[in-house]
Amino acid sequence: MNTRHGWTTTPITPALLRGALELELTERGALPHRLPAHARAQIPDGQLAMAQSQPSGVRLVLRTRATAVELDVVATKRVYVGAPPRPDGVYELLVDGRPAGRARAADGDTLTIDMAAGTAEARPGPVETLRFTGLPEGEKDVEIWLPHDEATRLVSLRTDAPVHPARPTGRPVWLHHGSSISQGSNATAPTGTWPALAAALGGAELINLGFGGGALLDPFTARALRDTPADLISVKIGINLVNSDLMRLRAFGPAVHGFLDTIREGHPTAPLLVVSPVLCPIHENTPGPSAPDHSALSEGRLRFTATGDPAETAAGKLTLTVIRDELARIVEQRATTDPHLHHLDGLALYNEADHAELPLPDALHPDPATHRRIAEHFARLAFGPGGPFGTKTP
Known part of the structure; x- marks a missing residue:
């Protein structure tokens, strides 16, 4: 955990994630997976490989006094040939279970899919910074739900106060x-x-x-x-x-x-x-x-x-x-x-x-x-x- 100019940069680790079965560390950030590596090695088609990397239900869960959060991400945008453009994925921030902010990554990697031809072409894109400000004062649980339909590499997490893994909820x-x-x-x-x-x-x-x-x-x-x-x-x-x-x-x-x-x-x-x-x-x-x-x-x-x-x-x-x-x-x-x-x-x-x-x-x-x-x-x-x-x- 590093602190610079009053902000804390916290490594993104499995302890901060819920809903993912594995977190892959890549050169361009941490990529949540919903199937483990031994399962991914047996996937016979690109559709399932893509779907399991889209973090439906995956969320960062933090305990913090922070009132501002920045999350650097590389999102994967899907473009279907001949189909209307897809909306950007939504990142939702909750404070103690209540909605407190939304953000979108306007750019990122692009995957162009031709369903008729059965082909896909990938193009790398930039890192985007998502900002959530005006969070309530005091100790609280903060969740950032990742887009359910847009693969997301988590590059960096910064807050204006230290963060810790959230406490167990006791829920099943x-x-x-x-x-x-x-x-x-x-x-x-x-x-x-x-x-x-x-x-x-x-x-x-x-x-x-x-x-x-x-x-x-x-x-x-x-x-x-x-x-x-x-x-x-x-x-x-x-x-x-x-x-x-x-x-x-x-x-x-x-x-x-x-x-x-x-x-x-x-x-x-x-x-x-x-x-x-x-x-x-x-x-x-x-x-x-x-x-x-x-x-x-x-x-x-x-x-x-x-x-x-x-x-x-x-x-x-x-x-x-x-x-x-x-x-x-x-x-x-x-x-x-x-x-x-x-x-x-x-x-x-x-x-x-x-x-x-x-x-x-x-x-x-x-x-x-x-x-x-x-x-x-x-x-x-x-x-x-x-x-x-x-x-x-x-």
Whole structure:
């Protein structure tokens, strides 16, 4: 810890982070990862490698008397060829759990992605300084939530008073795995993803292993869940298996069993909640793969469509309806010997009535209001009285 001109520079270490499984020290700053190195070595595609480096749910947590904070970052900006520009990621500062400031990095590294060609090109960019001032006087807990959808290298942390790691909260640690919906796609701020909102409503400390395009029952993800300390665990399975057209029904059931078996090796009695997919009309009865709607792209809009044939479900192709039925069957079977295993139908989180009021703007991902709707339903059903994460009723 170095002090210059009344400011303190504090090394960024894992002790200051929550929500990350590993912190990689690079020449351009500390990069939080949501999968450990041994898992990253087995990732077979760039999409998951990118998604796990986007720090959804990751936050710097400090105990300090500082009234001003500066954070130097290198953000990775994504540019999709033919699609409208993406908004800059949001950094949210909370004081004792209450919002107290926001900032954005206007520049940084650039990753240009051509979804049609399947290519990506990276260009390095500058370090940006984020400034938060006017914080309340006195000792307090300060959290800086990193963007849920923008990889961020943490270069330097400066404050006008010394900082220390925050004290343990005593809240249960909730470990969640899911798809881009769980990562927070289309949410406008990191505390506005449905898992972050549900954790706040449920009084839990979130570790979010929601990966855009990456909830694919990968064994290395199961091992990461197995090896991560947690009090409560949930896995939301389905949409990525359909929209990637990755496997058929014959492989799906054994893969789910294997995924749950691995988690149970490290968490034999923790409440484990299996959540099936929320409503997604394009894939309810139509298999994948998903693809960008080129007519929408020509109008400057990003929208997705299902390209499979519903008749192919007879040959084992997966749809969301098929997956919901199979997950309910698997959990019912396993629960006879695992009393801490639970099932939650995703249609209880977002269904046709919700869709009529809050349609999916790109046909695949929820908007900010829908993230809150899903979070409220999840908090009530999972963390509420009688729920698997809540107070048990007599």
